[in-house]
Amino acid sequence: MEMSINGAKILATFENVPILGTVHVTQTLVVSWLVMIIISALCVWLGSNLKVTNISRKQAAAESIYKALVNFVHDRMGTEFDRYIPLVGTIFITSLVSNLISLLGIWSPSADLMTELGWALVVFVIITYHKIKASGIGGYLKGFLDPIFVMAPINVMAELFTPISMACRHFGNILSGTVISALVYGSLTAASYALFGALGSSPIAAVVLALIGAAMIFFGKKKGNKKLFIFGIVFAVLGVLGFLTSFGGVFAKFPWLTVGLPAITSFYFDWFTGCIQAFIFCTLTTMFIKQAAG
Amino acid sequence: MNDYTVLAKGIALAGCAIGSGLALIAGIGPGIGEGNAVARACEAIGRQPECKSDVTSTLILGVALAETTGIYGFVTGLLLIFFAPGQFMKFLG
Numbered sequence: 001m002e003m004s005i006n007g008a009k010i011l012a013t014f015e016n017v018p019i020l021g022t023v024h025v026t027q028t029l030v031v032s033w034l035v036m037i038i039i040s041a042l043c044v045w046l047g048s049n050l051k052v053t054n055i056s057r058k059q060a061a062a063e064s065i066y067k068a069l070v071n072f073v074h075d076r077m078g079t080e081f082d083r084y085i086p087l088v089g090t091i092f093i094t095s096l097v098s099n100l101i102s103l104l105g106i107w108s109p110s111a112d113l114m115t116e117l118g119w120a121l122v123v124f125v126i127i128t129y130h131k132i133k134a135s136g137i138g139g140y141l142k143g144f145l146d147p148i149f150v151m152a153p154i155n156v157m158a159e160l161f162t163p164i165s166m167a168c169r170h171f172g173n174i175l176s177g178t179v180i181s182a183l184v185y186g187s188l189t190a191a192s193y194a195l196f197g198a199l200g201s202s203p204i205a206a207v208v209l210a211l212i213g214a215a216m217i218f219f220g221k222k223k224g225n226k227k228l229f230i231f232g233i234v235f236a237v238l239g240v241l242g243f244l245t246s247f248g249g250v251f252a253k254f255p256w257l258t259v260g261l262p263a264i265t266s267f268y269f270d271w272f273t274g275c276i277q278a279f280i281f282c283t284l285t286t287m288f289i290k291q292a293a294g
Numbered sequence: 295m296n297d298y299t300v301l302a303k304g305i306a307l308a309g310c311a312i313g314s315g316l317a318l319i320a321g322i323g324p325g326i327g328e329g330n331a332v333a334r335a336c337e338a339i340g341r342q343p344e345c346k347s348d349v350t351s352t353l354i355l356g357v358a359l360a361e362t363t364g365i366y367g368f369v370t371g372l373l374l375i376f377f378a379p380g381q382f383m384k385f386l387g
Contacts, residue, residue, distance in 0.1 A: 165362075172365035173358075179372055276358045283355065 008112050028112040035097045035109060076286040084126075084289060091119055092282045099174055099274030103266070111178050116170045116281075120163035123285050127162070130292040166284055173277050177269030184265050185258055192257035199242025206246060210239025299386055306382035314374035320367025327360045 008026040017023050046062040055063070069089045073081065095110065102108035109115045132140045144155040199206045213236030220229030241256050335353040339346050 168366065168369075169359075169362045172362065172369045175372070176365055176368050276354065280355065280358055 008107060026112075027107040028109045028115060031101065031107055032098070032109045032115065034106075035094060035101060039093055039097055072282070073286060076283065077290045081286075081289065081293075084286075087122075087126075088282050088285060091123075091285060092278050095119070095170070095278035095281055096275065099278060100270065102174075102178065102274075103270055108174060108178065110170060110174045113167060113171045116167035117163070119281070120167040123166065123288065124163040127288050127292040130289060134292065134294045162288065166281065170277050170281055173273050177273050180269055181262065181266060184262050188257045188261055189255040192255040195238075196242055196245040196256060199238070200245030203243055203246040206239050206242030208239070210236050210243060213237070213239055302386050303383065306386065307379055310374045310378045310382070313378075314371040317367045317371040317374060320370075321364045324361050324364035328357050331356055331360065 008028040010024045010026050011030060012025040014023045014025070046058060046065075049056070050059055050062075069092075070085060073085050073088055077084070098108055098110040098115065102111070128140075131143070135143065144152050144159075146155065199209070213232045213234070216228050216232030216235060218232075220226070220232050331353060335349050338349050
């Protein structure tokens with residue numbers, strides 16, 4: 001079984017760009033722009049043609065999304081932080097689309113630490129702004145000497161680790177999902193070759209298996225036994241595929257087990273983790289800003 | 295490639311493998327913590343079944359937060375398996 005796990009691939013390199021120096025165009029950059037275009041198109045589509053009365057389904061959907069977002073922010077920060085509603089919504093939808101775009105087989109930008117670090121730094125700047133605004137720049141600097149001056153290095157570390165831990169939490173979850181998906185896919189491919197290699201080398205066994213499966217389907221349906229019926233389908237499909245494999249060619253090369261089965265792990269690692277991490281990132285954002293403003 | 299280089303590479307690889315195994319000890323903490331959280335959530339639902347949806351959503355958020363330290367260990371282990379050996383090999387020539 002041959003597999004490798006890479007970071008984002010560098011697609012193009014521009015040398016001697018003024019001010020910036022050498023610029024690498026990575027997969028992360030390209031897919032991030034793709035995500036932005038998708039979200040912008042979605043927003044333009046949802047936001048166009050709005051009416052006051054007699055609203056369309058599309059407008060109802062847009063309104064319920066916006067209402068959910070406003071409720072989310074109001075529940076956690078109260079009503080005096082209304083100007084951060086767009087920020088929280090943007091982070092949430094960007095994170096969600098970036099996480100779920102990996103379902104299309106595209107490199108997910110959130111599997112690159114730099115993406116999340118960018119989001120976390122934005123939040124960090126806002127937190128610092130609110131801390132300084134709440135207690136003045138002297139009070140902010142004095143806060144590091146709390147409770148006694150010896151604690152200053154630890155306080156500085158704690159401050160710096162806020163964005164790093166936010167970024168690493170999101171990144172780690174998405175990366176682990178990507179890696180486990182790759183491992184599952186690789187091992188299913190290997191298992192598929194082993195199984196159908198064995199079946200394909202003896203067509204008679206495959207035919208017998210298919211016949212047993214057909215008989216099980218028949219009796220399962222007759223007696224209303226669901227278990228027998230399902231196992232019958234599995235046996236019959238295995239037998240037929242094994243028989244096809246014995247002809248060689250395309251059938252023998254195709255990893256049959258990778259059809260559909262990885263979707264089971266993908267449900268947890270892509271769908272669940274992707275949604276919950278976007279949610280957690282936004283919850284932490286709102287909590288930290290609220291805390292900083294005192 | 296002399297004997298010492300081979301020895302150094304062997305030690306580096308062994309260190310990566312042992313380290314990645316040790317990194318997964320980080321899974322113990324979140325396991326215990328999440329177990330506690332779920333136990334308490336079950337108690338809460340048992341006491342007040344009408345709060346089930348609230349408790350469940352808070353539980354999922356808390357569990358996903360608590361999982362982070364375990365994920366850190368997992369990522370460290372992955373880096374030690376897939377990334378660190380290459381760096382060592384490059385360094386040792």
